[in-house]
Amino acid sequence: MAKYVLKHRGGDPPGGDIALIERTEGVTIHDRMAGALLVDASEEAVRGLRERLLANWVVMPETTFAPPEPVRRRAQE
Numbered sequence: 001m002a003k004y005v006l007k008h009r010g011g012d013p014p015g016g017d018i019a020l021i022e023r024t025e026g027v028t029i030h031d032r033m034a035g036a037l038l039v040d041a042s043e044e045a046v047r048g049l050r051e052r053l054l055a056n057w058v059v060m061p062e063t064t065f066a067p068p069e070p071v072r073r074r075a076q077e
Contacts, residue, residue, distance in 0.1 A: 001040045001041060001042055002040070002041070002043070002061060002062070003030070003038060003039065003040055003041075003061070003062035004038075004041055004046055004059060004060065004061055004062060005036055005037070005038055005039075005058075005059075005060055005061075005062055006021065006037045006039060006049070006053075006057060006058070006059050007035060007036040007057070007058045007059075007060075008035045008036070008056060008057055009035075009056045009057070010035075010056050011034075011035050012034075013035060017054070017057070018037075020053070021037065021039070021049065024041075024045055024048065024049060025045065026042040026044065026045035027039050027040070027041040027042075027045045027046075027049070028041070038062065046059060
């Protein structure tokens with residue numbers, strides 16, 4: 001399973017959409033934030049959600065970035 005972000009473009013998602021996501025087999029919600037959900041899901045479950053949710057949802061794989069390297073100051077000349 002992979003992590004995906006489900007983002008509702010219109011702000012707070014409708015309760016019916018949330019209920020659909022919660023009861024979808026193969027989907028576990030890990031975090032909820034303003035209009036978005038972080039889920040663990042199988043590829044098959046994500047495909048099914050994309051087909052059943054309205055067009056105002058964006059479904060994308062979670063993307064993470066490594067923290068930047070510390071900034072080193074040059075010695076003053």
